[in-house]
Amino acid sequence: MALLEVMILSFGGQGGVTAARILAITALNEGKFAQAIPQFGAERRGALVRSFLRISDKPIRRHSSVKNPEIVAVFSEKILKIAEVKANTVIINSKQPVLENCKVFYVDASSIALELNLISAGWPIVNTAMSGAMAKVLGFSFGSLKDAIEQTFSGKLADLNVQAAKRAYEEVKEWSA
Amino acid sequence: MALLEVMILSFGGQGGVTAARILAITALNEGKFAQAIPQFGAERRGALVRSFLRISDKPIRRHSSVKNPEIVAVFSEKILKIAEVKANTVIINSKQPVLENCKVFYVDASSIALELNLISAGWPIVNTAMSGAMAKVLGFSFGSLKDAIEQTFSGKLADLNVQAAKRAYEEVKEWSA
Amino acid sequence: MECMIAKPSKGSAGKTGLWRTFKPIYDESKCNNCLLCWLYCPENAIDVLNGKISIDYDYCKGCGICAKICAKKAIEMVREEEV
Amino acid sequence: MECMIAKPSKGSAGKTGLWRTFKPIYDESKCNNCLLCWLYCPENAIDVLNGKISIDYDYCKGCGICAKICAKKAIEMVREEEV
Amino acid sequence: MVVVRIKDLPKEKFLLPGNTSCQGCPHALGLKALGMALGDDVVLIVPAGCTTIIAGSRDKSAFKFPCLHVPFASAPAVATGLGSAFKRLGKKGIPVVWMGDGGSDIGFATLSGACVRKDDMIVIVSDNEAYMNTGIQTSGTTFWKAKTTTSPMGKREEKKDLALIMLMHKADYVATASVGYVQDFISKLRKASEIDGFRFIHLHSPCPPGWGFDSSETVEIARLAVKCGAWILWEFDGKFKISPISKPYADKAKRAPLTEYLRKQRRFRHLSDEDIAEIERRIDEQWKVILALESVF
Amino acid sequence: MVVVRIKDLPKEKFLLPGNTSCQGCPHALGLKALGMALGDDVVLIVPAGCTTIIAGSRDKSAFKFPCLHVPFASAPAVATGLGSAFKRLGKKGIPVVWMGDGGSDIGFATLSGACVRKDDMIVIVSDNEAYMNTGIQTSGTTFWKAKTTTSPMGKREEKKDLALIMLMHKADYVATASVGYVQDFISKLRKASEIDGFRFIHLHSPCPPGWGFDSSETVEIARLAVKCGAWILWEFDGKFKISPISKPYADKAKRAPLTEYLRKQRRFRHLSDEDIAEIERRIDEQWKVILALESVF
Amino acid sequence: MKKVLTGNYAVAEAVKMAKAEFIAAYPITPQTTIVERLAEMVEKGELNAEFVRVESEHSALAAVYGASAGGLRAFTATSSHGLLYMYEMCWWVANSRLPVVMALVTRTIGPPWNIHTDHTDLLTLRDSGWILAMSENAQEAFDLTLIGFKVAEQIDLPFAVGLDGFQVSHTAEVVDIPEQSEIDRFLPERRRDKPFVIEPGNPITVGGLTANECAMMLRHDMNKDMEKVGDLVRNAGYIRDYDLVERYRLDDAEYVVIMMGAWCGDAKEAIDILRNDGVQIGMLRLRFVRPFPAEEIAKLDCRKILVVERDCSIGKGGIIATEVKSVASSPVQSVMAGLGGVDVGVEDFVSMFRGFVKGELGEWWL
C-alpha cells in the first residue's frame, strides 16, 4: 500500500482522535506503518474536529497536515451542513448514503452506540463503531482491530467497544454513484 | 595635562568614592576631563576599598581599571599594613611622612575631621579633607574644589566639608625621599 | 498589527447552535417571568423581549442550565433530531 | 567546576579585625560568666575556654554588641589607636 | 450588601453568544455577570487560561469589554500599569484582572505584590480548581482528593485558601463568590467598584468537563458547594461579614449532605467514607476560622 | 516551647569568623543561631541577598554548612528537589532556605507553591525590611513610612505580614522570631526540625546600615521592637501560641514607648507625631488579630 | 517492540526506561501530555520517581536543579512561554554543569497566543550551554531522550530534546521500543558525585562569588567540552547509531538543503521528487544545533546551500542561516518559513526547492 491519507470529521466528544489512534494501531497490527494526527488546536466539546490518519507500507516521513485525503470519515450527518466533504471515498455515520459524486460507505453507528449504551453526556460515542466501518473499508482484518481496541480500552468498556466495532464492521454498506 | 591616573585607598565608610567624584567635578571646573571610578564590587563597611580618578585635557576614552597609578591617596595609615602602595607620588592621611622611595604628601585628615565633628558611626569622615590635600597636589584651585564640594553636599554639611578641605588644602606637606 | 486586534462579534466560534445534542424548548404558558434562565444562561443566548424570553438557537449550545434552573419547568430539553 | 566550589575557611573576608574603630576589652574580674556576649557576637569571634571568654581580635569587627549586652559591663569598647 | 434584582439588571451583553466556551461553562457565567455589574467601566486583563480561548480568535472577540491578553504570570502587574495610564490620561475605568486559579499559582508573587502596593484594580480568580485549558491538571486550589490528569489517584494536598490569604495581605476589599449565586456576585462586584485600591474576589466556578458532571448542573453544583458548607460566601470591605446566603450554614444542621455535592462529580467518585468524613471535619474547622474572623475584623 | 539554656548550646561554629558581614549584622546573628540549633543537619539554600556575600568568595566559604547558591526567586523550589534527593538517597538532613525579605517578594509564588505542596523544608525569611544587598530599597516588608533609597520620602504601604499569610497557607509550622532573642529563635528552630513538612520562620533582623543605627545596637533595637509590641513573637505548631517573651505586651500598659524604638533609627527620623500615633493604632489592631487567632487556631 | 505512540508519549516512555528519579514540570500545550503521562506512571508505580506538581516553570527547573545537585537523575519538559519563564534557571543549570534532561516541545512565542510549532523558543537556548537536539519524529524523540541522559551525564552539560509541537508531540506514529535490559546496559545509574553533590555533612558551598577569571574559565571550559559532544553522541553505544547530523542523498548533491525538525520528512519526499526529475539535491539535517555541526557544514562542497528554518532573528534574519553562513564554504541562501506553525508540506517544498535551484527564491516563504 502506497501512502493513504484519511480525514476524520467529528464533533468534539465523539472520539474522532481516538478512532484515528485505534486505526493506526490496527494498521501496525497488519504490518503497516501509520500515523494518527489530532486536530492541532484547542478543541472545545461540541465544536467540529478534524483528525487524520496516514497508512503506508513504508515508514511515514511527512508531518504536515493532510490536505487532500483520499478517504473522509464523517461521524455525524450534521457535519455535512458545515463542512465541505471532498474525497474519492466517504465513510459516513448514517442510515442512508447521503452523498453523491463519490464512493460512499454508510453505517448507522449512532444506533449501534445507543443500543450498546455507549453514551457520554448525552452523546452516543460512535468512534469504535466508526473504526469498525473504516477498518472494513481499509481492508484490515477484524482481529487486528479488536486487538487495537483492547489496547485502548480495558475491562467491560473494551468488550462493548469491540462489539460496536464488530457490528459496524459487518453492517457497513457500500453505495456507488 | 596628559592622562593622569590616581588611586584612592580607603576603608569602606571613609568616603573614598565620594572623594574621587568631588575631584572629578573639580577637574571639570578647571576645564579638564575626568573620570571617577568606584571599586567594582560589593563593598562592606570596614573593608578596604579602591577607587580611581582619571584626569586629562582630552576626553577620556578608556574604561578599564587603573593598574599603574601615578598618584596613590591613602586614607588611613592602617592601610599600609594590608596593601602594597606603589606610585611616584603618595598622598597620605598621617601626621608624619610614613613612606619611602617616593614623593610623599601628608596631612592629618583624621584630626581635621574630628575637630570639625565630621564623624559617622565612630569614623572620622576624612574624604573632603583628603580631597583638599589631593586638589592641592593636583594643582587645582581651591575655588574649583569648593564648588565641587558644594555640588555634593548641601547646607551646614557643605560648610563643614569646605572647611575641612580648606584646612587640608593649606596644611598638606610635602616630603621627598 | 491589525491582525492582533479583534472586535466584538457574535459567533466568534461560529454557529455554536450546532454543538447541541439537546435543545431547550420554551413553553411560554408555564413561564412566571422570573428571568432566572436569562440570568444563568452561560452563553448569553437568551434574550428578554417585552418581558418574554426568547432563545437564540443559532448560538444556544444546549447546556441545559436554563431548563434546570426553571422552577416552573417552562423550559424542556429535547433531543435534537439527528446526531 | 572546582573554582565554583568553596570550603569552610575562617577569614573568608581576610583579617576583619582591621575593620575595627573600637576594640572590645574584656575585664575578667567583672564577668559573671553568663556568656551572653558569646551568644550574641554576630561575628562568632568570641570563644569560651574553661568558662572564660576570649575575643579573637584577628576577626572581631568591633561592632560593640558584646559590650552592650553585658549586664556586668565586663566588656568596654576602646578606640583603636590609629584610624 | 446591596440587593440586586434581576429585573433591574442591564440587558446589554458584554459576553457575546456563540463563543468557544464549553456547554455550561462557569467562566462564561462569571464574565456575563461582570458585564451586568460593571459594564463599560471594565477593561479586562486576561492571562493564559480557558478565558484566552473564550475571548475569541482572529478578528472576532467574544467580549464587548476592551481586553488585553497577557502572559500567564503577569496580569496584576499589567493592570498596575494600565490603571496608571487611565488615571494619568483622565479615563474613567477599572482594570479588571480575570484569571483562573492557575494564574494565581504561577502569578502569586505578582498578585501579592500588586496587593501589597494596594494598586488600583479588581482581581477575580475564577476558580475551577484545576488547570482546565491545558486539560485538567492539579492546581494549588484543586480540592483535596480530587482526581486530575496529574493527580490520577487524587490530590494529596489541601485546597489553597486564596481569599483568606489575600485578607491577611490587607487587601482593600476581599470576597468569595460563586457562579451559583450570580446576584450575590454582582452585588460584590458593585461594592468592590466603589472602593479604591486593591480588590479581590475569589469566585467558585464548577467546570463540567473538568469536574465530570453534566453541563446542565454547573449552577446546581455551585450551589451545593455553598449549601453543604464547603464553599463559604463572605466579604471584607473594612468589616468581615459572612454573606447572607452562607449565613444559615454556620449551623451544621442546616447544611446539605456533603455527599450530595461530592457524589455528583466524577473527580470524587473514588472517595472512601473516611475521606468524606475527613472533608467534613475540615469544613467544620474552616467554619470555626471564618466565624472567628467575623468577630475580629 | 523548650527552654534553651546558653550553657547547653554547642560550641561548634557553623558561621566562621572573618566573613564579609557588616559590623553588627543581623543575618550573621541568625545564621550563627541556626548552626547552634541544628548544626550538621542543615543544608543551606541561599538566594541572592546579603547572605550571598556573607557566604564568602573564591575558594573560601564562611559556612560550615553545605550551601547551595540559587537564583533569587527559586530557593524553596530548589529545596524541594534537594530534599527529595536526601530522602531517596537515605541522607539525614534538612533543606533550610535562608532568604531575605526580597527573596520572599520576587519568590513569593515559589514560597507559596512549596508551602501548598507541604514540601519538606524549613524556610527562614531573615527580614531586615529592605533589599540591603543592592543598597536599601523598599521591599514588601519594609515598615510603613520607613525611608529607603526607592522611597526617599518614606514608604507608603503597610508592611506585608508574611507569617500570618503563611499561617493561612496552612503551613505545618509557622513562627515569628527575632535576632534580639536568640534562645527563643533556637528553640523554635528545634521545634520546627521535629515537625515534618513545610516549616516557616519569619525572623526580625534589624540592620545597622540599612536602618541607620550604630552597629552595637542590633540586639537592642530588635528587643525594642518586641517590647513596644511592633514585632510580636508567636508560634503555630498545630496550635497557635503567643510566645512567652511577647505575652506581657498583650497588655498595652506593659509595652515600651514606641518612640524609643523608632527614634533610634535614621529611617524614621522624619516621622511626625501623627505618624507615630498611626503606627501605634496599627500595632493595637495587630494585637487584636493575634489574640483572636490564639483563640481559634 | 513496535508501538503506536505520540512523540510526547515516546518521550515519557524514554524517561521511564531511563529510570529518571525526579521529575518536576508545569503543563503547557503542546508539552502537557508528557507531564500527564509521567505523573500517571509515577502514581501507578510504573516509574519509581518523585513527581512534583510545581507552580511554575521557573520552579520546575529549580526543583530539578536541586534534585540534580543532590545527585538524582532529573527531568523536566516545557515549551515556548514555559521555557521563557524558566529562562533564568536554564542558564543557572548550564553554568552549574548539571546533567539535566529537558524535553522542549517547540511552540511559537506570543502574542498573539499561538500553540503551533516554530523553532524560535528552542533557539533562545543556543548560547546558554545546553546541548540542543531536535528530533524529526517520535522515534528520534524517544532515542534522543535516552542518549540525552547518557551524554549529559558523561560531559556534565544539560541536554534539551526538541520536538515539534503537534507535528511530533501529538502525532501518533510507529515507534520501536527496546527492551528495558538493553537500556539498562546502555545507561548505567547516575554517578552521584559528579560534578559535585550537595548533601548533609559535606560542607561545600557552590555557586558563590568568585574571581572574574573563574567565571570566564567556566564558559571557556563549557565551550571546550561542548566540542566533545559530537564524539560522545557517535560513540554512545545506543541501539541505533546517531550523529549530530543526518545526511540524506548528499553524496553527489549539487544543491544542499539544511533544516531541522519534523518537516524534514516532508522535505525529503520533495527531494525524492526532484531527484526523480534529475536534480542533484540532498539534505544535511541538523539533529543538533548545539554543538553546532560546523565541520560537517564546512565540508559541504556543492553549488549552493539552502537553509530553511522556522524562526527569524528580528533585524538579522534566519538564525540557522546566519550560523551556516559563518562556516560554509559554498554560497548560502536563507528562507524563513512556517513561523507561527504555518503548515509547509511536500508540495511547498517541491516548489521551494525548484525555486532555489533556479535562483528564483525570496527570503520569506509566506
Add this chain to the structure above:
Amino acid sequence: MKKVLTGNYAVAEAVKMAKAEFIAAYPITPQTTIVERLAEMVEKGELNAEFVRVESEHSALAAVYGASAGGLRAFTATSSHGLLYMYEMCWWVANSRLPVVMALVTRTIGPPWNIHTDHTDLLTLRDSGWILAMSENAQEAFDLTLIGFKVAEQIDLPFAVGLDGFQVSHTAEVVDIPEQSEIDRFLPERRRDKPFVIEPGNPITVGGLTANECAMMLRHDMNKDMEKVGDLVRNAGYIRDYDLVERYRLDDAEYVVIMMGAWCGDAKEAIDILRNDGVQIGMLRLRFVRPFPAEEIAKLDCRKILVVERDCSIGKGGIIATEVKSVASSPVQSVMAGLGGVDVGVEDFVSMFRGFVKGELGEWWL
C-alpha cells in the same frame, strides 16, 4: 551644560528629560542607581511620572507593558538575571510592538554570582525584536536613551540601551547635557493611539488567538521595520549625529577590529599606538547590534577583520563573530575576551592587535 555623571545617572537624567510618564523597575546591581535616582526624581517632583516599586523584573516589564498599552511613555531598567527573569515579557512587549525603552546594564550571568560586565545578557534579546544599542560611555548612554524613545515611538519597536556594568554604569564622567527645550523640540509627546490603545469604552481585544499566518506575518513585518531603524537613527534630528556604527580610523584600514561597549575606548587607544607604529588598523564599532549593521560590515574591504567580544555562544563561539562572518566579504577572526568582567585594558589590546596582525592570535584571550 557639562556635568560629571555616572552612566547610570546619565540614563536617569535622559529619562527625566524625555518626560517619561511611567517607570517600573526592580533593583539589581549594577543597574540599581538608575532606579534609585528615578525614584528620587519622582518623589521630589522633578519628574512627573509614576514610579512603581514592583516585586520582580517580570512584573516591572509587565507594568511597563500595561502602561505603554494604555498610551504612556514608559521606561524600565535591568541587568543580567533581572533580564532573564523578565525574558518572557521582553518577547511579549516586542511582539506587541510597544515603544518601551529599557536600560540594560550588562552583567555576567551566574553561577558563580558575578556582578561584572559581559555582553551575554544583552545578546539574549537579539532574536526578540528589540532594537539593541550598546553605548561606549556615559554620554552615549544619555544620548541613546533619548534617541531610543524617539525611534521606538516612530517604528513601534521596543528599544534597549546597553551600558557596561560598572565600567560605564558606575564610572562618573563628563557628560554634556542639552537644554530641556532642545530635548522638547527633538522629542514630542508620545502619540497615544499607536500601535493601539487599551482604554475604557473602546472594545478591542489585543493579543488573542489568530491565524498562524498572522503570527508569521507579524514577525515578518517586525523584521522589515527593523530594517528602517538605521535611517531613523541617522535622521533622528538629535543634537548630535548618530549612526548604527562608529568608524574609527577606518578609511585606509587594512585591519579592522569590530567591537562594542565601553572597552572600545581602550581599544581605540591601542589602535592609536599601532597606528603610530605604522600599522593600518581601524575600528568599526557596533553602536547597534539590532538592527545588525550588515551592510556596513559587508562593505568593509580589508585584509582581515577581528571581532573581539565579551560573550560566547557555547558550542558555537563568539556571537558577534558568527554574525559578522555571515555577512563579511573579508576574512574574519574571532576572539572571546573579558567574559565575567575580566579587565581588558589598553596594553592588552595592543598585544592582542599585534597578534592579530601577525596572525598569532588564538580564539580565547584568557
